[in-house]
Amino acid sequence: MEYFLTEQQQTIKDLARKIAEERVLPVRAELDENEEFPWALMKDLAEADMFRVFIPEEYEGMGGGCFELCLIVEELSRVCSGVAVSYAASALGCLNLLEYGTEAQKQKYLPDIASGKKLAAFALTESTAGSDAGAIRATAEKTEGGYVLNGTKQFITNGEVAELYTVIALTDKRKGARGASAFLVEKDTPGFSFGKKEKKMGIRSSSTTELVFRNCLVPEENLINKPGMGFIMTMKLLDRSRPGIGAQAVGLAQGALEAALDYARQRVQFGQPLISQPVVQDMLADMAINIEAARALVYAAARTVDSGVKDFTRESAIAKVFASDMAMKVTTDAVQVCGGAGYMQDYPVEKMMRDAKVTQIYEGSNQVLKNAIALELRKKKVK
Ligand SMILES: Cc1cc2nc3c(=O)[nH]c(=O)nc-3n(C[C@H](O)[C@H](O)[C@H](O)COP(=O)(O)OP(=O)(O)OC[C@H]3O[C@@H](n4cnc5c(N)ncnc54)[C@H](O)[C@@H]3O)c2cc1C
Numbered sequence: 001m002e003y004f005l006t007e008q009q010q011t012i013k014d015l016a017r018k019i020a021e022e023r024v025l026p027v028r029a030e031l032d033e034n035e036e037f038p039w040a041l042m043k044d045l046a047e048a049d050m051f052r053v054f055i056p057e058e059y060e061g062m063g064g065g066c067f068e069l070c071l072i073v074e075e076l077s078r079v080c081s082g083v084a085v086s087y088a089a090s091a092l093g094c095l096n097l098l099e100y101g102t103e104a105q106k107q108k109y110l111p112d113i114a115s116g117k118k119l120a121a122f123a124l125t126e127s128t129a130g131s132d133a134g135a136i137r138a139t140a141e142k143t144e145g146g147y148v149l150n151g152t153k154q155f156i157t158n159g160e161v162a163e164l165y166t167v168i169a170l171t172d173k174r175k176g177a178r179g180a181s182a183f184l185v186e187k188d189t190p191g192f193s194f195g196k197k198e199k200k201m202g203i204r205s206s207s208t209t210e211l212v213f214r215n216c217l218v219p220e221e222n223l224i225n226k227p228g229m230g231f232i233m234t235m236k237l238l239d240r241s242r243p244g245i246g247a248q249a250v251g252l253a254q255g256a257l258e259a260a261l262d263y264a265r266q267r268v269q270f271g272q273p274l275i276s277q278p279v280v281q282d283m284l285a286d287m288a289i290n291i292e293a294a295r296a297l298v299y300a301a302a303r304t305v306d307s308g309v310k311d312f313t314r315e316s317a318i319a320k321v322f323a324s325d326m327a328m329k330v331t332t333d334a335v336q337v338c339g340g341a342g343y344m345q346d347y348p349v350e351k352m353m354r355d356a357k358v359t360q361i362y363e364g365s366n367q368v369l370k371n372a373i374a375l376e377l378r379k380k381k382v383k
Contacts, residue, residue: 001292003299012068015048016075028080031205032351037161038083038205045087046116054091059110065306066240070247070298077251081355082205084251088244089157093120095237096166096182100225105184109164121158123167123211124234126151131368134177134231138213140169146220147171147183149213152195159209160194163187168234171227180230184222191216202354239313240305242320242363246298249327249359250291256334256352257287263338283337287330294323314376317369324359324366331356
């Protein structure tokens with residue numbers, strides 16, 4: 001399928017593929033096995049200016065958008081989505097800052113994110129507030145010169161490895177979600193520490209860690225936008241970032257299809273390669289069809305996000321749900337095509353199947369997103 005990439009987009013995509021194949025591929029199994037954060041690969045990505053892609057030029061970035069980010073995430077995920085997520089979480093961690101930050105905040109923080117010197121993270125989820133994000137309990141009490149943060153965030157991607165955190169906390173408990181605000185919190189701020197590091201089914205090289213705030217004083221100038229805007233900004237941020245999860249799903253499904261194809265060509269049973277079997281051909285063809293359909297949706301959603309239109313909740317949710325369900329199916333079928341070998345860790349497809357699962361869960365589970373899509377349908381907002 002031709003997606004009419006610009007010269008710059010094609011260059012970015014090609015470079016991401018080169019890094020994925022030359023640098024990520026040789027170490028992906030080891031990183032997964034050891035649950036090791038890919039520091040060296042983050043450095044490679046930084047040296048290749050990949051973190052500049054999603055930052056505007058005036059803050060030492062390259063001025064790309066959601067679409068360019070998706071191209072990179074897809075290529076990295078084709079080889080290892082743990083590495084892709086560690087990279088993409090830095091973009092997620094500064095989306096609120098990019099959209100709503102003051103000039104001083106942007107000047108202070110974005111150049112170091114663009115250079116890859118510092119990673120960022122986004123912290124919303126708590127033990128009692130997952131899908132029901134409006135139920136957060138972390139508080140940010142106004143005090144002289146700033147806000148005092150108390151509470152615990154869980155399952156935070158890039159937790160502990162990031163230097164900059166966008167944290168959502170209640171500045172007005174009585175108002176619930178409408179009393180939530182967003183803060184930029186630096187890693188070394190007194191009162192900010194790290195709790196449990198999760199052991200995960202998939203994307204095991206990424207860091208997923210608890211953030212603990214105990215009387216953590218955040219300066220007034222680190223509030224993003226106005227008090228009370230935290231929840232609204234978060235909903236918009238997730239609309240922007242969900243095509244990236246779709247791209248992760250497309251990339252890892254593509255990697256699984258390629259691995260399954262290789263295996264089906266080489267493996268001989270009943271005197272002929274597996275790929276000669278019509279039932280196997282049917283599975284492979286279905287995989288290819290669904291990957292391409294998901295890619296087209298994800299690219300369209302990402303281009304919609306970048307187009308400047310105001311509301312893209314539905315487009316973004318549809319792309320994320322379709323692509324993640326597709327990735328789960330495709331990676332499961334890839335294991336099936338590879339048979340017993342596919343179930344073993346010597347082959348990459350079992351990792352891809354484990355990695356795919358989370359794309360159906362995070363940044364809005366598929367059930368919750370279907371609720372949102374259905375709500376729009378009920379309101380007859382069908383385009
Ligand atoms: C690896 C990983 C990384 C993450 N990274 C981050 C991060 O960087 N920052 C961050 O803030 N959060 C992060 N999260 C949290 C993630 O966004 C939540 O896990 C997700 O939103 C789901 O919330 P939950 O886990 O509490 O599940 P729950 O909300 O408890 O849901 C459990 C199940 O119930 C279903 N369900 C819930 N409500 C409804 C409903 N109304 N209708 C139908 N079904 C429903 C869900 O679909 C799900 O299947 C991460 C999670 C994981 C697993």
